[in-house]
Structure formats: C-alpha cells, structure tokens
Amino acid sequence: MADTATPNVIRRADYAQPAFLIDTVALEFDLVPDRTVVRNTMRVRRNPDASHAANLELMGEQLEFVGATVDGAPFANAHAHEHGLTLDNVPDNFELTLTSNCNPAENTTLSGLYVSGGNFFTQCEAEGFRRITYFLDRPDVMATYTVTLRASKTDYPVLLSNGNLLEAGDLPDGRHFARWEDPFRKPSYLFALVAGKLVALEERVKSGSGKEKLLQVWVEPHDLDKTRHAMDSLINSIRWDEGRFGLELDLDRFMIVAVSDFNMGAMENKGLNIFNTKYVLANPETATDTDFANIEAVVGHEYFHNWTGNRVTCRDWFQLSLKEGLTVFRDQEFSADMAGGATDEAARATKRIEDVRVLRQMQFAEDAGPMAHPVRPESYVEINNFYTMTVYEKGSEVVRMYQTLFGRDGFRKGMDLYFKRHDGQAVTCDDFRHALADANGRDLAQFERWYSQAGTPRVSVRTKYDAAQQRYSVRLTQGYGEAAPAARETQKGPLLIPFAIGLIGNDGRDLPLQLEGETRASDSTTRVLEFAQTEQTFTFVNVAQEPLPSLLRNFSAPVIVEYDYSADQLAFLLAHDSDPFNRWEAGQRLATRELLTLAGRAATGVPLQLDDSVVAAFARVLTDETLSPSFRELALMLPSEAYLAEQMAESNPAAVHAARQFVRKRLANALGKDWLAVYDKHRTPGAYEATPEASGHRALKNLALSYLAELDDPAEAVRLASAQYDTANNMTDRAAALSALLNAAAANGGSVEAQQALDDFYRRFEKEPLVIDKWFALQATQRGNAQRPVIETVRKLMAHPAFNLKNPNRARSLIFSFCAANPAQFHAEDGSGYAYWADQVIALDAINPQVAARLARSLELWRRFTPALREGMRTALEKVASQVKSRDVREIVEKALA
Ligand code: B3K
Ligand code: ZN
Numbered sequence: 001m002a003d004t005a006t007p008n009v010i011r012r013a014d015y016a017q018p019a020f021l022i023d024t025v026a027l028e029f030d031l032v033p034d035r036t037v038v039r040n041t042m043r044v045r046r047n048p049d050a051s052h053a054a055n056l057e058l059m060g061e062q063l064e065f066v067g068a069t070v071d072g073a074p075f076a077n078a079h080a081h082e083h084g085l086t087l088d089n090v091p092d093n094f095e096l097t098l099t100s101n102c103n104p105a106e107n108t109t110l111s112g113l114y115v116s117g118g119n120f121f122t123q124c125e126a127e128g129f130r131r132i133t134y135f136l137d138r139p140d141v142m143a144t145y146t147v148t149l150r151a152s153k154t155d156y157p158v159l160l161s162n163g164n165l166l167e168a169g170d171l172p173d174g175r176h177f178a179r180w181e182d183p184f185r186k187p188s189y190l191f192a193l194v195a196g197k198l199v200a201l202e203e204r205v206k207s208g209s210g211k212e213k214l215l216q217v218w219v220e221p222h223d224l225d226k227t228r229h230a231m232d233s234l235i236n237s238i239r240w241d242e243g244r245f246g247l248e249l250d251l252d253r254f255m256i257v258a259v260s261d262f263n264m265g266a267m268e269n270k271g272l273n274i275f276n277t278k279y280v281l282a283n284p285e286t287a288t289d290t291d292f293a294n295i296e297a298v299v300g301h302e303y304f305h306n307w308t309g310n311r312v313t314c315r316d317w318f319q320l321s322l323k324e325g326l327t328v329f330r331d332q333e334f335s336a337d338m339a340g341g342a343t344d345e346a347a348r349a350t351k352r353i354e355d356v357r358v359l360r361q362m363q364f365a366e367d368a369g370p371m372a373h374p375v376r377p378e379s380y381v382e383i384n385n386f387y388t389m390t391v392y393e394k395g396s397e398v399v400r401m402y403q404t405l406f407g408r409d410g411f412r413k414g415m416d417l418y419f420k421r422h423d424g425q426a427v428t429c430d431d432f433r434h435a436l437a438d439a440n441g442r443d444l445a446q447f448e449r450w451y452s453q454a455g456t457p458r459v460s461v462r463t464k465y466d467a468a469q470q471r472y473s474v475r476l477t478q479g480y481g482e483a484a485p486a487a488r489e490t491q492k493g494p495l496l497i498p499f500a501i502g503l504i505g506n507d508g509r510d511l512p513l514q515l516e517g518e519t520r521a522s523d524s525t526t527r528v529l530e531f532a533q534t535e536q537t538f539t540f541v542n543v544a545q546e547p548l549p550s551l552l553r554n555f556s557a558p559v560i561v562e563y564d565y566s567a568d569q570l571a572f573l574l575a576h577d578s579d580p581f582n583r584w585e586a587g588q589r590l591a592t593r594e595l596l597t598l599a600g601r602a603a604t605g606v607p608l609q610l611d612d613s614v615v616a617a618f619a620r621v622l623t624d625e626t627l628s629p630s631f632r633e634l635a636l637m638l639p640s641e642a643y644l645a646e647q648m649a650e651s652n653p654a655a656v657h658a659a660r661q662f663v664r665k666r667l668a669n670a671l672g673k674d675w676l677a678v679y680d681k682h683r684t685p686g687a688y689e690a691t692p693e694a695s696g697h698r699a700l701k702n703l704a705l706s707y708l709a710e711l712d713d714p715a716e717a718v719r720l721a722s723a724q725y726d727t728a729n730n731m732t733d734r735a736a737a738l739s740a741l742l743n744a745a746a747a748n749g750g751s752v753e754a755q756q757a758l759d760d761f762y763r764r765f766e767k768e769p770l771v772i773d774k775w776f777a778l779q780a781t782q783r784g785n786a787q788r789p790v791i792e793t794v795r796k797l798m799a800h801p802a803f804n805l806k807n808p809n810r811a812r813s814l815i816f817s818f819c820a821a822n823p824a825q826f827h828a829e830d831g832s833g834y835a836y837w838a839d840q841v842i843a844l845d846a847i848n849p850q851v852a853a854r855l856a857r858s859l860e861l862w863r864r865f866t867p868a869l870r871e872g873m874r875t876a877l878e879k880v881a882s883q884v885k886s887r888d889v890r891e892i893v894e895k896a897l898a
Helices: 221-226 228-245 289-305 317-340 345-367 389-422 429-439 446-452 567-576 580-603 612-623 629-636 641-647 653-670 672-681 692-708 715-727 731-746 752-764 769-780 790-798 808-821 832-845 849-859 867-883 887-897
Strands: 020-030 036-046 056-059 064-070 078-081 084-087 093-102 112-116 119-123 142-152 158-161 164-170 175-187 193-196 199-206 212-219 253-259 272-276 458-466 471-479 497-504 527-531 535-540 548-551 560-562
Touching: 064 078, 064 084, 119 253, 119 272, 142 158, 142 193, 158 175, 193 272, 199 221, 199 228, 212 221, 212 228, 228 253, 228 289, 228 317, 228 389, 253 289, 272 289, 289 317, 289 692, 289 731, 317 345, 317 389, 317 429, 317 692, 345 389, 345 580, 345 629, 345 641, 345 692, 389 429, 389 446, 389 497, 389 527, 429 446, 458 548, 471 497, 471 527, 497 567, 548 567, 567 580, 567 612, 580 612, 580 629, 580 641, 580 653, 612 629, 612 653, 612 672, 629 692, 641 653, 653 672, 653 692, 672 692, 692 715, 692 731, 715 731, 715 752, 731 752, 731 769, 752 769, 769 790, 769 808, 790 808, 790 832, 808 832, 808 849, 832 849, 832 867, 832 887, 849 867, 849 887, 867 887
Parallel strands: 020 142, 212 253, 253 272, 458 560
Antiparallel strands: 020 036, 036 093, 056 084, 064 093, 078 084, 112 119, 119 193, 142 175, 158 193, 164 175, 199 212, 458 471, 471 535, 497 527, 497 548
8 A cells, every 4th residue: 555655766876786686487387267376486596796685575466475495495484565575584596486376367457467358468568577476577687488388278279488389288187288498588578478269370481591480470260361461561570670780580480469458559578479459450351551551560660679679678667768769760660661662762751751740749748748758767656657659759769860870871880789799688778879879989978868858859940141152051059948847857958969951942952062161062962960069050151042941851850940931931842842751841830830820819719711822832732743642641631639739838629620620621622623633533443452552542532532521512522431431442441431421420410421331330340349449439539519529429439338448449449539539529618528537547547557547648738728628637637646546547647736
C-alpha cells in the first residue's frame, strides 16, 4: 500500500551497479492456467565492481513463494515480501533454485505470464519477468537461458521459447515437453515463452554468409491466410539489415507469434518476437494499405532490435531511447528504402512526411505538457509510462541528426564502431554518442543536450539581401519559447542543430550555394548549416538575385521554424521547392495559418471566409499530374484538428472543427469537378496490389471521395461511396467508402445508406476481430451533430456484445478513438466526454494499469484549453486521482494536476 500512496521516484542519478550478477538461468515451467509452477535455477555471484551487500534482494510480484535451495540444500533465510524475496547472508558464488507459483489465467494486466484465447504468452519488458519468477529484473543483469516447458499435449501442442530447440518429447498423463536454449546472454526483459494451439507459415532462407535460417510466423489456425505479408516483411528486413548495416541474423531460427490480447504493438524477445495480431495479420479483404505499411514497419522494427537492443542493450531504463530511438530510425529508413530505394527522393519523402506529421502532432504536444521529459529522462515513477513519443520519435530524430551531420557513410562508420565496442554489453546513450563522435573524428559534447533537454526548440530566422554586394545573410536564433514547466527546468544552453537550407531563385530553381570564406559554390544546392550558438549568422555570397529561402529541408532537426513567409511565397514554394518535404511543408504552413485565423473567428462568432488564393494553391496541387498521387494526397490533407487546437493560445476544439469543416466544404464545392475527375482517374481496377504506387492511387482517390462527401449536395458522393462499398475487393476502399457515407450522413442526421453499410460491414466481418475493431473505431471517430452527439453512439456501443474492455485493441478501438481521435465530440461543452473518460480510466485501472495510464494521458493538456472546458477536465482528473490505485495512472494524473 505504501507504494501506491507515496510512489517512489526512481532517479537516473542514483544508478548503482547490481550487488550480484546472474550468469545462467535454467527455467522449468509446469504450465497450468490457474496455477503454473516455475522452478528457476540460477548461477549467482557477487559483482566484483559493486559495493558489498550481505543479502541478495530479488524482485518479485504477484508470486506465491514455495521454497529455495542454495547449492542443493534447503535455504531457510529466504523471506518473501510484497516486492520480492530477500535471501540473507548468501555465499559469494552459488547455485540458487527457487520455486514459485503464479496464476496466468487471472492476469489481466498482460504483463508477465498470461492466458489469451486459451494459449499462454509472456510480456516481460519493462518489468514483467518479476511476475514470472524472483530475479534481478534489470537490464544490466545478463545471463544465458535454458527453458523447459511442460504442458498438456492436447491443449498446448506447440511449446516455444527463445533460441534453439534442444529436444522435445512426451511425458506421462498426456503431457509433453520442449527444451529451448538461447546461446546469447540477454537481460530478463527479453525472455519469452508461448504455448498453445498455433500453426506456422514457414520459410527457409540463407543469410548473407550462406547459413540457413528457419523463419516462422505463428498464428491461430484460422489466421494462416493472413501471414504472407508479415513473412515477406521479415525476409525484407533481414536482407535490408545485411545490406545497409552489415548486420546478420545470429540465430538458426527466428519466430514471430501473433496474440490478440497485447498492450502495445509488438515485442522483440530474442528469437521469439511476440506481436499484437494487428501488426501481423493482413490480407486484402481485412487490412488497409496503412495496415500493410504498419506491419512492414513493425516487423522491421522488432527484427532490427535483434542488434539494436538485444545484442547491445540498455544499462538502465533511462537509456531506453538508446534502443528505441535508434530502432525507430532504422525502421523509418527501412520503410523509406522499401518505398523509394536509396535515390527516389520523392517516394522517400512520403514516408518522411508521415513520420514528421506524427512527431509534430504527438511529440510536440507531449513536450508542451506535464509529461514533458528529455529523450533520456531523469526520473520516473512507473517506467511503462516512459515508452513515449519523446523516447521513440524524438529519439529517432536525434539519431537521424547524426546521419544528417556525417552522411550515410559516416553514420555507418559510427554504427560499426558502436558494435565493435559494445557487442554483448548493456550500455548508455553516451556510449552511442561517443562511438559516433570517435568514428567521425568529432567532439559531440554539445550534442549531449539533445538527450538531456526537454521541450521543442524554436528557431527563428531573419534574412537580408544586399543586392549591391550580392550577399544574402541568414540569421538564426534558437530558444524554447514559453516552455512547459516540466521542460523548462531541463534547459541549459544552445543545441547543435543541423539546419538544412536551400535558396530558390525567381524561376523556381535552386541557386548555387557558396558561404562566405569559401572559394567556390558547393555541388549540392542544399547545405547543412551547423547551428550551435544561441544566435548565429550565415552569409551566402555571389547570390545574383534575392532568393526565397527553403528552411530546414527534409526536416533536418526536430524544431519549430519561425519565418515570416507571405502567402504568395508559400504558394510559390508549394509549387517549386526542389525539396519534396518542404513543398508539402509550404502547403501545410499556408493551410495552418488560414485555419488558425478561421478558428479564431469561429471562436468569437465572426462569419468565415476563405481567400481565393488558398483555393487556387490547392487546385494546382490537385490537378498537377506530374506529382505522385501519394504526395498529392499528403499535400491536400489538412492539418489535423488536434494539431491545430494545440497551436491556439487557448485550445478550442469546437472552433477548430468549425474552421476545418468550413475549409473542407469550401475546397469541395469550389473544386467539385476536379475532385470527381481525380476520383475517376485514380481507381485501381483488377486484383489488389499492396505496392506503394497502387496504395498512392487509392489514397488520393479516397481523399477525393471524402471531399466529395462534403459537397452541399452529397447525392453523387453517396452514390459513388455506396457503389465503392459494394464492389470493393479490398479493405482500404471498403473502409474509406463507409467512412465517407458516415460523414455525408452526419450533416443530415443520418442516412439509410450509411446505416445499411454499417450493418453489412458488421455481418460480413463478424469473425474478424481486427475488422470489428475498425467498425467500432469508425463510429467512435465519426462526425456528430447537435441532434446526435457521438457520445450517445459510444455509450450504446459499450453495451454491444462484441465490446470487451479486457481486450486492449477493442478498448482502444472504441474508447481511445473517441477520447483521443474525435476532439470536437470528446470536448463537448457539457463535459459528457470527460465524465465518460473518467469512468473508463477507473474501470481500466482495475484491469490493466498500462492501458489505463495511456487513456489517462488524453486530458494531460487540460490547462491549455479554454476556461469553459478546463473546469470540466479538472473535475474529471480529480475524480480519477481520488479513485485509481495503480502507480501507472497515479503518476499521470498527479503530474497533470500538479
Ligand atoms: N520494446 C517494446 C515495447 C515494450 C513496452 C513495455 N511497456 C516494443 C518495441 O518498442 O519494439
Ligand atoms: Zn522498439
């Protein structure tokens, strides 16, 4: 109890080496759902580098202690307590055997050993292993594991664990066993086991050095027809890591297992990756193009962890971004290479734009609130709360900056040195930075601030052209603006910011770049300026005409750029910038500026108007057939409501929604014929193909359909959407049609077509949980109106027989979709959304604290909203704070209220 009442803060500065080390672990499991017996035999020794401790303190949670032996003899001085097991006065070097029981059937937290769909699964990161056996459950204790699994042969025909299968066979009483050995030392968080009725798609491939590898994707039998894409993604990942980083698969066998009850996306357990079904199962009928792309990215991500995370792991959890930021960077590069190879910059930019959009919408918001923390946090109460956008996405941007500074080859040299120095070790973010610095002969001391300072940096730009001297100066100033208090206290000094810039002439082409002091212009028309002081001026010489600057090309650093572009200049950049990312960026700036002005008007009841020049800029993109469809789709998509609300001095979701809807309608009505032409032109008849080109066509076509559904007279759009719904041969088109029907209906208080499609969708996919998740999510995120607020639909759906709060995917599809992805409805003025949110956080807290804590975060920015909403949010937060028990949720709501 003491633990939940006054949560302990864990601090990075308090790191101390473990007093003991564990070299080998032999685990034996007798798997029974409500009483699994675990016998754990460890070789333990005192750590020569740590200060002396007489007692061995092992972590343990929710375990029933049975007994201990030391070197084969019963050991009486073992005391089990709420947080683990204390063994008094142990020898210096000994064999310890512990026996304990746990109850996987009752484990709804999905951390440790649990049952899902009648099968056994584990999840150990970050601190779940201690729910399986008593252990030094910290990443700097690395051991080799042997695992023996015993279970009923009929109920659990398949028995899997990390590494290689040593032997398997039958036992008396209808039981059987399997024994696995993982030859690589690993921290406990990478342990895994799976037992149950599963089948596998198998492939044998040869790795770069010619060794044969067995690859398996394990699923429930009825899902075998949805495994091909995951397998292809795995094979592509293996090839990519060999080609780009010279990293080979080190085990003879690599397994992926899908489970439908899972707290996050997937887990990189050594040789036995466990995945949320959402990131494995796909066929054209059930999965969208986005699902296909996500599966490729997540399969890649977990596979890449085999080197960045598993072979070289984290010394402590403050170093989480060492493996996560780096592995996100690797998966982003993998997806970009899969889409565009190394050289198709436009195709690569599509991926870059998608990633930056997520970063800006989610990580910038995190940085602006009470959970703001550096990429390498200084403290935490519950580590699971720190698997964040900052650690992952900003962490990835930090890794990307090394590559931007040193080039691909310099980055590769740094990676090679990192593995040479640290293979088999548990290390820190500093170790990574030093490897990159040393391999490139650079001092990166200042770069450390990217790891220790929270908040989103702002770079303001002032330019001056001297026509007589043909000089163009760019003055950069960096700071953090009005940072959140949590971020402000970490901010100590200027950052080293790689600032990529180009100069554009009035014909739309890049000008040559020559900095003052250089003898000639460089070959490239993009220059990475190393901006390292609070204020710094860079002067370009021999600039024949006044240029338009293209700033922070390809988003070369995770910062906000402030520069006073005129609307005409933005339209020009949108039409001409040679950097595809910045072309998109110009359109976004233009739209954001316009939308924020309109939201301000909507908030005060002033009638809305949209300038014709904005419509014209969008029309040019819409009709420019030289641009790729996927780029056009991204450029024509307006910034999200959440992002826009976050940009307001006081977030006003209703005003943002009104403004954005106004612009969508205006663009729909003004360009109706063009949208229709685009819709027709980008159909993809014939068999479904999951290629980037085909999915680009579908994305643009479906965006056109969504705009057509905004027309004042949506009859034609409804006809098209209904036809598309009925004839679709893939989920991308079917779901887009359904969504268009729902949105067209919202304006008119419902429609027969929408209801029919919704009912049909349910019947058609009743047996496909991942598709039923979409059915819930589409309804939770639909547009509402005064007569029919979405909260009513959501409440009704909570009582639907297919709803299940215990399944995280289902809870996310309904509750999270409403609370986090439908801002205009969630932030209803009557506070109904907040009351609902509080009830759900409290209900989930008793079932699954990790999932509850994620939901709890949807109100953390409450102080930034309009006063009318703020009060309702505070009341809801206080209610949650007074009722929840878990450390996870308490940390979130207490920080929000502090
Ligand atoms: N490493 C896991 C995340 C574990 C989350 C624990 N709460 C998945 C990943 O990032 O690859
Ligand atoms: Zn990861």
